[in-house]
Amino acid sequence: MTCYQRRLTEAPTPPAPFSKLWDAVNKYGTRECRLFRGEHIRRHFPIERELLSAYLSTCRNSGYQRANSQLREYSRALAVTEYRFSATMDDEDIRQLSDQFARKCERAYSKRAIRGDFDGAIEAAKIEVEAQGIEWPADVKQGDSPETARGKQAAAAARAQTPTWWRRKLRVVCGRKVEAVLRDSGAVCSRRAPYLSDWAHRRWLCSQTRNAGLLANLDAVNQDGDIVPLEQCVEASVSNPVNRRHELMTRIGGWEALANAMDLKGLFLTLTCPSAYHAILSQSGQVNPNYNGSTPAEAQQYLCGVWARIRAAWKRAGIKSFGLRVCEPHHDGTPHFHFVLFFSPEHIEPAWEIFQKHALTEDGNEHGAHKHRAVRVDADPTKGSATGYIAKYISKNIDGYGFSTDELGDESGIPPDQNAGRIRAWASLWGIRQFQQIGSCSVTVWRELRKLSEPLDGVDQALAEQLRSAADHGHWAEFVELMGGEHGPFASRNQQAMRALLFIKEKPGQYGEDITHIVGVALRQAAREIAIRTRFTEWMIVPRGAQPCALNLAERSPPPWTCVNNCTPSETSTRQ
Known part of the structure; x- marks a missing residue:
């Protein structure tokens, strides 16, 4: 029994905090109507007040028959997994349900994969995911090769067997289901709760508190042994x-x-x-x-x-x-x-x-x-x-x-x-x-150049240093002029003087996919590009107070150049 099911069993009927609303609602309809209302509203007790208010308003305007039909529609819209759970469940319930869905997908996938039926395994996992109103996470495009498409499908199947992926998706699905019902019922407006419901706002505040608690217990450590509290990293970024x-x-x-x-x-x-x-x-x-x-x-x-x-x-x-x-x-x-x-x-x-x-x-x-x-x-x-x-x-x-x-x-x-x-x-x-x-110029290049506080060495183009200096001093107008050249602020991305420099990490990600990482910027020239590194340190996230093994990165060569960045290695800045 999940926490949601246990609280459902223990919920009082009618709940005392809204006894006046219950008294007003129970003046309408028959005994069967009262039982019907109690069953459906009690199933979604975190938004009990909003459902009672909407039911009462509909009774007064259109009669209790219409109010019953509307409540049934709301209850159906709030259902998760064929009425067994309500989308109003809290995060602890979502975690438990995520574990169940991940195991269910794993069983469905493995049953066919073990027989060598890859396509059947993918289809079985896809059915389980889409049954919960979640889009299958494989972005297969028309021009993808069979090998690429197969890799994307395999990565999607790996996601569907991971509780953390389900947790993120269910949080979104449940939040939007509840908010859509509350918005339709009139609970979101300037007279009641502007922009979003009070339930959704409380949920967001809880997530902010939960995330802050997580950041407070994590550190970022680099190959030199430097340790920075993760919340300081967030405070220094545009997430602030x-x-x-x-x-x-x-x-x-x-x-x-x-x-x-x-x-x-x-x-x-x-x-x-x-x-x-x-x-x-x-x-x-x-x-x-x-x-x-x-x-x-x-x-x-x-x-x-x-x-x-x-x-x-x-x-x-x-x-x-x-x-x-x-x-x-x-x-x-x-x-x-x-x-x-x-x-x-x-x-x-x-x-x-x-x-x-x-x-x-x-x-x-x-x-x-x-x-x-x-x-x-x-x-x-x-x-x-x-x-x-x-x-x-x-x-x-x-x-x-x-x-x-x-x-x-x-x-x-x-x-x-x-x-x-x-x-x-x-x-x-x-x-x-x-x-x-x-329009205008790349803000990614601007942010990367702002990481370089010292003048560029080993780059034979004055334009690169002018761009770095403009970004470092916060002169956006000068930066845009330099980036756009003769095209000015109307320059397209291909006409701009610099672009972000990417490379593919040697080690694939959690789901077997290539990970693309920004390492710097590339200065465009007539026949080539000059690569300028802006990131010289690699970090890993560790629990606070732990003694992580030193990252053996100091002796490693710079990240390999690949077709992603298409730069000339000999012109790469090697500032350490």
């Missing part, structure tokens, strides 16, 4: 919200300075989903009668599709731009996009016409579509800078820095730091990328 905000503001400030020097014009654009993608009406807080049942992840797919068509149309029309896209949620969790983009002046109007056309392709004649679905604001230096405009959205979606509740002007009405935490939890739950650079 403060560092992420600083980097984004540096980049947008550099773009604006570059745009001013080139006489480019800034344009602020907003792209919003049709009303059918919104679960809750913003004014009344009632369930949207035209709601199509889409989740925030599906709404994000819609927005990305529209944006892809806009960019394709711009490319065909010869319109180039660069800037930043911010994705944030409406009060009910439906995403929308904000852009700050820079164009040549003659491209402003054609770009807007294309943007508006594609934004209004679906349900473009609905009420308010022309006002809300595609919004344009022209940058006006007399009213403020582009950096100042986008700073609000960057801060609001990362840590709420620099705003009070009133200044933020947010519909949630909660403090900015807590508001930002809920937005980050929302993005984590639905797998939504909050910030995306549009």
Whole structure:
């Protein structure tokens, strides 16, 4: 018996904390209805209050028969493994269930693999995975050779037999199942819980605490015996919200300075989903009668599709731009996009016409579509800078820095730091990328060069040192100019002066796949590339307080050059 099943057996009927809600609900329907309600709501007791509130609201508006049907639909949507478990189970239950699924896949795979039936073994494991609503993790492409495809299938089968892989997948599946039901029931809105449910927010906070506890018990150690607490490594990276905000503001400030020097014009654009993608009406807080049942992840797919068509149309029309896209949620969790983009002046109007056309392709004649679905604001230096405009959205979606509740002007009405935490939890739950650079130069190269604090030795190209110096001093505008050359900020990746340098590790990964690792950058020349290493230390993660064996890496030669990086070994920087 799992923890979930044990707590289900021990759960009181009706639970005391919500006795008033139970009393109100039990005024409706027959004795059989009361038994039905008790069975289904008790099965999903972590969200008992939300289910009771939704049931009561439906009873009052549409009658108890409709409320019973709706509760049955919710219970079916929350089911995991044919009603035996609820998606509201806690992490301990997910761990136990992951072990069961991994063993089940292992038995199904081994039963056929032992007879030499590789294809049958793969199919058996695939059936077990997809039965739980999880996509089979083999990314087999049309152009893959039979050997490559077989390797990908084998790696997918290895994943399906690993409890840790199941654990990650079940956390996502369960979280999204519950959140979709709560969003449909009206529990996610500015009047109740903005952006995501309180259940999902508590779950995210627990995961943050769990991860912090894990980091606090791990160290990173290198071949020289240096030991660094792992939480310090995280704090120094862009995983730290403060560092992420600083980097984004540096980049947008550099773009604006570059745009001013080139006489480019800034344009602020907003792209919003049709009303059918919104679960809750913003004014009344009632369930949207035209709601199509889409989740925030599906709404994000819609927005990305529209944006892809806009960019394709711009490319065909010869319109180039660069800037930043911010994705944030409406009060009910439906995403929308904000852009700050820079164009040549003659491209402003054609770009807007294309943007508006594609934004209004679906349900473009609905009420308010022309006002809300595609919004344009022209940058006006007399009213403020582009950096100042986008700073609000960057801060609001990362840590709420620099705003009070009133200044933020947010519909949630909660403090900015807590508001930002809920937005980050929302993005984590639905797998939504909050910030995306549009065009311009590689930020990966920028980050790699910032690892080099000393001038480059042994490189005969002054451009390499100029790029390193610009990155080291945080001069994004200068870095973009140098990277783009004659093409400037509009340079494509193949036109940029540098690219990230990759190599394939000698030892395959846990699932038998090749592991590609960044070791530096490559400076492009007419007939060759000059490789510059930015990473000279190899690290391993060990439990804190352990005495790890010294990594025997000091005498090893630099990582082998492969077809992945296609660089000339003789030009490799060998700084140690």
